Amino acid sequence: MVDSDNAQDNVQDGVQDDASATAQGGASRSPSxxxxxxxxRFEDTxxxxxxxxxxxLPVDRRLWRQDVAGSAAHARMLAAQGVISSQDADRIVExxxxxxxxxxxxxxxxxxxxxxxxxxxxxxxxxLVGDAGGRLHTARxxxxxxxxxxxxxxKQEATALAQRLLDARxxxxxxxxxxxxxxxxxxxxxxxxxxxxxxxxxxxxxWMLARDFTRMLAARESADASPLGAAAxxxxxxxxxxxxxxxALGFARVIPNSLDAVSDRDFLLDxxxxxxxxxxxxxxxxxxxxxxxxxxxxxxxxxxRYSTGSSIMPQKKNPDFAELVRGKTGRVxxxxxxxxxxxxxxxxxxxxxxxxxxxxxxxxxxxxxxxxAAVTGMLATMQVNAxxxxxxxxxxxxxATDLADILAERGLPFREAHELVGxxxxxxxxxxxxxxxxxxxxxRAVSQAFDEADLEVLRIEAVVARRTSEGGTAPAQVADQLxxxxxxxxxxxxxx
Numbered sequence: 195m196v197d198s199d200n201a202q203d204n205v206q207d208g209v210q211d212d213a214s215a216t217a218q219g220g221a222s223r224s225p226s227x228x229x230x231x232x233x234x235r236f237e238d239t240x241x242x243x244x245x246x247x248x249x250x251l252p253v254d255r256r257l258w259r260q261d262v263a264g265s266a267a268h269a270r271m272l273a274a275q276g277v278i279s280s281q282d283a284d285r286i287v288e289x290x291x292x293x294x295x296x297x298x299x300x301x302x303x304x305x306x307x308x309x310x311x312x313x314x315x316x317x318x319x320x321x322l323v324g325d326a327g328g329r330l331h332t333a334r335x336x337x338x339x340x341x342x343x344x345x346x347x348x349k350q351e352a353t354a355l356a357q358r359l360l361d362a363r364x365x366x367x368x369x370x371x372x373x374x375x376x377x378x379x380x381x382x383x384x385x386x387x388x389x390x391x392x393x394x395x396x397x398x399x400x401w402m403l404a405r406d407f408t409r410m411l412a413a414r415e416s417a418d419a420s421p422l423g424a425a426a427x428x429x430x431x432x433x434x435x436x437x438x439x440x441x442a443l444g445f446a447r448v449i450p451n452s453l454d455a456v457s458d459r460d461f462l463l464d465x466x467x468x469x470x471x472x473x474x475x476x477x478x479x480x481x482x483x484x485x486x487x488x489x490x491x492x493x494x495x496x497x498x499r500y501s502t503g504s505s506i507m508p509q510k511k512n513p514d515f516a517e518l519v520r521g522k523t524g525r526v527x528x529x530x531x532x533x534x535x536x537x538x539x540x541x542x543x544x545x546x547x548x549x550x551x552x553x554x555x556x557x558x559x560x561x562x563x564x565x566x567a568a569v570t571g572m573l574a575t576m577q578v579n580a581x582x583x584x585x586x587x588x589x590x591x592x593x594a595t596d597l598a599d600i601l602a603e604r605g606l607p608f609r610e611a612h613e614l615v616g617x618x619x620x621x622x623x624x625x626x627x628x629x630x631x632x633x634x635x636x637x638r639a640v641s642q643a644f645d646e647a648d649l650e651v652l653r654i655e656a657v658v659a660r661r662t663s664e665g666g667t668a669p670a671q672v673a674d675q676l677x678x679x680x681x682x683x684x685x686x687x688x689x690x
Contacts, residue, residue: 250310250549253556257311260346262294264339264422265315267442269330275433277333282326289323290315312339333432334425337456337544341421344552346443348465351559352414356690358566359407359472360683365573366400367679374672377658378493378583379590386590389654390667392583397675402475404679407686409468416464420445421455427543428452457543462555463533469558470530476562476569477523480516483572487513492582497575500568516572519565526561529554584654591619593629593652596660600651601643614641630654 240248266287273283293315296302308314313336320327370393380390420443423429423436429452436448449455486493496513504510532554536547594615601611618640622629625636629652637644650656662668665675 245309246306248309248546249306250552251304251306251308251314253553254311254340254343255304255314256556257343257347258297258315259294260343261311261315261339262290263346263443264342264439265319265330266290267439268334268422270442271435271438272329272332272432274438275435277432277434278326278329282329285323285326286319286330289319289327292322293318310336310340312336312343333423333430333434335456337426338421338424341424341456341458342443345417345419345421345445345461348417348461348555349414349444352410352417352465352468353690355469355472355559355562355566356407356410356414358563358570359403359410360686360690362566362570362573363400363403363407363679364683365570366396366403367676367683369573369578370396370400370672370676370679373578373580374676375669376578376580376583377587377654379586379592380667386586386592388595388661389587389592389658390661391658391669391672392578392580393676394667394672397672397679399475399479400679402478403472404682404686406468406472406475409471410465411689413461413465413468415446417461418446419449419461420447421449421458424449424452424455427456453543457540457548459533459537459548459551462551463530463537466526466530466533466555466558469562470526472562473519473523473526473565476565477520479569480519483516483576484513484520487516487576491586493579493586495577495579496572497577499575500572515568519568522561522565526558529558587654588628588630591622591629593654593657594619596651596657597629597648600648606643614643617641618644
């Protein structure tokens with residue numbers, strides 16, 4: 195038995211030191227002297243450094259649950275088809291259960307000489323149950339095996355990420371509901387443009403994440419097809435039942451072409467692309483949180499739990515976690531580009547290049563998951579400074595468009611109205627006032643086209659209330675959008 199503390203380190207680090215023992219207490223062996231399972235054709239094997247270079251075990255070890263499940267389903271199918279005996283199948287499944295328990299408990303020693311998680315488990319199984327373990331690989335190749343494991347993992351992680359996206363959307367809805375009447379400046383070119391409700395602004399991000407949720411479910415559906423039974427590339431002559439294993443593993447369908455089954459990684463592209471777009475949306479949101487939490491804006495105050503300080507400046511409170519989300523987006527974009535580059539020139543069917551499909555995908559999954567948790571926490575705990583937002587909306591002459599619209603409604607050509615309001619803005623700017631601070635005399639001094647009713651139009655709340663078109667920022671429209679958002683949460687939760 196391997197010491198559990200050391201073995202746990204082995205699980206976390208991915209491989210064991212060269213001199214360490216095998217999981218089942220077998221003889222000590224190193225990567226350089228252990229012969230691989232494909233040794234029959236070879237008189238020599240790569241040395242330790244090359245074995246480490248070619249090994250994927252440090253990366254794909256996280257697929258152990260999927261590998262155990264796929265092997266158990268394959269063994270039961272082989273027995274049902276009479277390819278192996280039911281006794282051998284029982285021994286295989288029992289042995290797989292033992293191995294899974296040891297990995298779960300942290301007492302399974304991974305060794306880089308095994309090359310990948312598939313060979314690691316198969317070697318341990320053979321040592322545990324003898325010849326029956328050697329029969330498991332009948333009618334199966336590592337090509338369809340790894341594709342099966344990766345698809346199962348992609349389905350699992352797409353579901354988990356969709357749930358995190360749902361949680362983030364729920365937080366945005368709650369924040370919008372709690373701040374339904376707060377007015378803030380809306381921007382174009384990062385210049386103040388027109389006032390909007392803060393809830394309206396938040397809901398824009400809600401719908402971005404709603405699309406991300408849909409993309410994530412599409413990635414899950416893309417992965418939901420079984421390649422098991424395609425073998426190396428051409429299928430097998432054994433009388434297997436691919437649909438039995440597909441059902442046992444929870445796949446919705448079987449991939450119809452064996453070449454495509456072992457070489458396709460579109461499902462990973464779909465998943466990493468979904469992660470990339472979601473990270474881009476989170477990055478945009480975090481950019482705004484960074485700006486809003488600065489002294490120049492002062493729109494929000496981030497919780498101390500989601501901020502850090504300075505080693506030299508005691509007054510500092512930095513939005514480090516929002517900045518990290520923004521920075522980590524580049525990594526996920528790189529993961530997508532890396533996977534596209536791996537796939538772009540591969541002939542059919544399997545090529546060793548495909549070993550490089552997982553590290554970037556795993557990184558994209560892990561990064562998005564952590565970033566969603568961070569952003570959801572930031573939103574749930576930040577304080578909204580409504581007076582500062584309203585004050586920001588008072589500046590920037592953001593009622594100008596509404597005043598031009600009112601003049602146009604009274605029959606003035608819009609271009610002439612546009613010019614008159616532009617002159618009014620210039621006069622206010624020279625006087626050092628906002629439009630709301632101008633008196634009737636000051637307004638009429640610019641043009642007699644203005645009247646006392648126009649002063650009411652200049653109120654920021656009135657400007658917001660006028661935006662009554664569908665999807666606009668008027669309170670009634672935002673209330674409708676919130677109702678749609680809440681219903682979409684219910685509907686999407688059911689889709690999970």
